[in-house]
Amino acid sequence: MDSRLSRARPRKMPDLIGAYRPISGVSDEMVAPDGTVKPGWLKFMTALDALGHEELTDRFQHADQYLRDAGVFYRMYDGLEQGERDWPLAHIPLLIAETEWRHIEAGLAQRADLLEDVLSDIYGDNQLVREGLLPPELIAGNPEFLRPMVGVHPMGGHHLHFCAFELGRGPDGRWWVLGDRTQAPSGAGFALENRVATTRALADIYADLNVHRLAGFFRDFRNSLTDMAGNGSGRVAILTPGPLNETYFEHAYIARYLGFLLVQGEDLVVVNGEVMVRTVSGLKPITVLWRRLDGSFTDPLELNQDSHIGTPGITEAVRQGSVGFVNSLGAGILETRALGAFLPAIARSRLGSDLALPNIATWWCGGTAARDYVRDNIEDMLVGPALSTLLAIDDAGETLAAAELDTKARADLLARIEADPKAFAAQEAVKLSTAPVYVGDALEPRPVTLRVYAARTANGWSIMPGGFARVGYSLDTAAIAMQRGGQAADVWVVSDSEVEQVSLLTGSQRAIERNPSGNLPSRAGDNLIWLGRYAERCEASVRILRSWHLRLAELGREDNPLLVATTEYLEPLGIDTAEPVPAGLLAVIDGSVRSASQIRDRFSPDGWLALTDLQKTSRRFARAIKPGDDATRAMTVLLRKLAGFSGLVHENMYRFAGWRFLEIGRRLERGIQIADIATWLCDPDAPEGATEMLLEIGDSVMTHRRRYGYGHGNLGAIELLITDPLNPRSVMFQLTELLAQLKELPRGYVDGQLSPAAKAALKLQTELAVIDASDVSVETLNAISAGLAHISDLIAEMYF
Helix, strand or coil: CCCHHHHCCCCCCCHHHHCCCCCCCCCECCECCCCCECCCHHHHHHHHHHHHHHHHHHHHHHHHHHHHHCCCEEEEEECCEEEEEECCECCCCEEEEHHHHHHHHHHHHHHHHHHHHHHHHHCCCCHHHHCCCCCCHHHHCCCCCCHHHCCCCCHHHCCCCEEEEEEEECCCCCEEEEEEECCCCCCHHHHHHHHHHHHHHCHHHHHHCCECCCHHHHHHHHHHHHHHHCCCCCCEEEECCCCCCCCHHHHHHHHHHHCCEEECHHHEEEECCEEEEEECCEEEECCEEEECCCHHHHCCCCCCCCCCCCCCCHHHHHHCCCCEEECCCCHHHHHCHHHHHCHHHHHHHHCCCCCCCCECCEEECCCHHHHHHHHHCHHHEEEEECCCCCCCCCCCCCCEEHHHCCHHHHHHHHHHHHHCHHHEEEEECCCCCEEEEEECCEEEEEEEEEEEEEEEECCEEEECCCCEEEECCCCCHHHHCHHHCCEEEEEEEECCCCCCCCCCCCCCCCCCCCCCHHHCEHHHHHHHHHHHHHHHHHHHHHHHHHHHHHHHHHHCCCCCHHHHHHHHHHHHHCCCCCCCCCHHHHHHHHHHHHHHHCCHHHCCHHHHHHHHHHHHHHHHHHHHCCCCHHHHHHHHHHHHHHHHHHHHHHHHCCCCHHHHHHHHHHHHHHHHHHHHHHCCCCCCCCCCCHHHHHHHHCCCHHHHHHHHCCCCHHHHHHHHHHHCCCCCCCHHHHHHHHHHHHHHCCCCEECCEECHHHHHHHHHHHHHHCCCHHHCCHHHHHHHHHHHHHHHHHHHHHHC
16 A cells, blocks of 8 residues: 555664653653553554654644534633634644553443442432441532432433543543533543544554554444434434533534534423424424533523523423433433542442542541541642542632642641531642644643543443543643643554544444434524525625725716715615725624524534634734725625535535525515615616616626616616526515515415515515516505515524
C-alpha cells in the first residue's frame, strides 16, 4: 500500500520523540518508565516525523478549519459573559494498545453493573444503608436524591443506559477512575468530531495503524434505544436544555447522526399519563427520552419548581411506565463525590471481588477514622463538599488543594471539617500522566485524562473503543477543564491486526421502515418559517441598499429625491442608509442564524456554513467599507452568498414538512416585501427613476425590457411584479407557490377540505388573479400585505 508509513525511511528514533522530555516521576502515555517508546507510538511518530514541520502544521490547520466549517463550538462561561469558542482540538491523538484497552473495557463494564446495582438499591429497598455500606446522610440529604422516584420501576428494567467514566493513569502506570458520569454524560458527539477532524489531518497514518472505529458503538446503542421504544408508534427523542447549553452543538449533532428527534421541554406535554411531542401533525407519543439535562429540571411540578426547561407531569408518566429515561431520573446521585469512599466495600459485598479499575482514594469525613486520616495527611489531599458532583479536575473553586494553602488557610480548612465533618470529602491529590502535545514545532508533555463511554445494548455493556481525552494547556492539572482552557484529543485504540470496518448503517435486508413526515416538532417548524422569512427579508434589504449606493456613486449626493424617498422607506424597518452596512441589516442576518441554530439537528452542515459565512462577511464589511461604489460591491457579494444559501436549501433539502415550512416562510416574506416596495409605483408623487429602481430591486429589469420594451412604464412594471404568474419575483407567483405548499402540509388538505391558511391563500390568489394591472392601487397592495400577514397568523395558530 502506498502510504505515508511505507514511504517513510525507518529510523531508530524519530526526531519528535528524541526531543521529547517526559517529566521525572510522572507516568507518560508515549514513553515507558524505562525510556522505551510504547507500542504504536514509534510507528506513529515515525510517520509524523516524515511529514516535516511545515506539512504537519498545514494538516493541523486543515483539521481546525474543518471544525470551524462544521460549526463545532463549546460555550464558555467567563463570569457574566457567555460566548461560543472554537473547539480546542489537541491534534496529537492519544494512542492506547488494544491489549491494554481490553482491561479497561472489562473494568468499566464491571463498574457499570455495580453502579446499576447501587442505583437500584437507593431507589429500591435500601439494603446498602441497612447493611452499613452507605451512610444515610449521603442519600437523604443529597440534592440529587429525587424522592418521587423511590419505588419506581424503570422501563426496560434498567436505570442506567449510557454512562461516562473519567480515567487517569497514576504514577504506578495503572488506570484509576476519577469520577463517574451518570446524570447526563456529555462529549460522545465531540468524540466523533474529534475523530473526523484528526483523521482528515492524518488519514494516511490512521489507515495504517489499525485503529478501532467508533460507528459500531453508536449503531448498537441506537438499535438498543429503538428496541426499547418498541414497535408501532414508539419514538425516541433527545431532550436538550436548548441552544444556550454549553454542549448544545453535541445534542444536535448526535440527534442528526442517529436520526432521533431533538426536543426541548416546551415541545412536550403530558396527556393522560403519556408524554406527547407537539408536532405539525398534532400530538405524537414519545416512548424514550435520552435526556441531556439534570433530572431535577425535567419536571417543575414534582421536582425542581424553578425549572423553566422541563415538562410538568413527566414524573407521573415515568411512574405509569409510558416513558423511559436514559438515564433514569435521579441517576445523578451516583456522581456524588463522597460515594467513591464506599464503592470498594460495596463491590466486595455485591460482586465478591475488588473493582478491576479502582477509584481514586476517597474519604468521607463523616467517619471518625476517615476524618482522622484526612487531618493527618491533609497536605496530600483535595478537599471539597461531600455531596458535590464535580470532579477535582473540573472544579470551579469548591475543591481546595491543601498543599497550596498557607498555614492559616489550612488551619481554617481543618476547623471547618471538624465543625461539620459530614459536609466534606477528601480525595488523594491527582498526579496525572502526561501525553505529548504539539507546541510550535516540537512535542511537550501535558497532563491528560480519558473520558470513556459505556452504552447498554442487547448484549450487555458496550464500551466505546476510544473516547475523548482532555489535555491541559499547561502542566497544571486544573488546566485540563474545558472552561479553563483545556484541549480535547481523539483517542486511538490501535491493534496489531486489521480491525473491522464498521458503519452506522446495517446490512439488514428486512422490510423498510420509514419515519412519517409529520414528526417535525412544532417549534422546529416555527423556526424554519422564520429562517425562510429572515433570509428573504435580508435579500430584500440588500437589494435596496445596493440600488441606493449605486445611485449614490453615480450622483455623488444623498439629497436626490429618489435616495431620500428610499431612506424614508427603510427607516421604519430599522435600516439606516447612513451606515454602509446598517446595524438593522446585521440584525436580520443574526436572526437567520439564530433561527437556524434552534434547528441544528435538521439543518445541513453546508447550509449552516453558508449562513455563518454570510454573517461573518457582513460583519467584516461593516468594519471596512465606505458608502457608494464600495458598498455597492459589498452588497453584490452578500447577494451572491444569499443565493448560495438559497441554492443549497432548494437543491439539497429533502421535501419533507421541514422544507415546506422553510419554503412557506420564504414565499410569505417575498410576497410582503414586493407588495410593500411596489406601493412606490402606485404613488403619483413617486420621484423620477422609481420604476427603474424598483425593477432592479425586484431582479426583473431584463425581463421587463424583453417583455414590454420601453413603452409601458409603471403599468408594465406593476403587471410584472404583482400579477404576472410566471415571474418568480411577482406577488402572484408567491401566492401560487404558497398555496401549493400549504396543501401539502399535514392537515393542509383533508377530505377535500382546505385548511384555514390554505383557504385564505386561495382567496387572496383568486382576488389578485381577476384584476388587471391598471386596477392595482396602494390600497390593493396594502390589502395583499395584510392578507399575507393574516395567513402567517393562521399557520401559527394551526401548527405552532
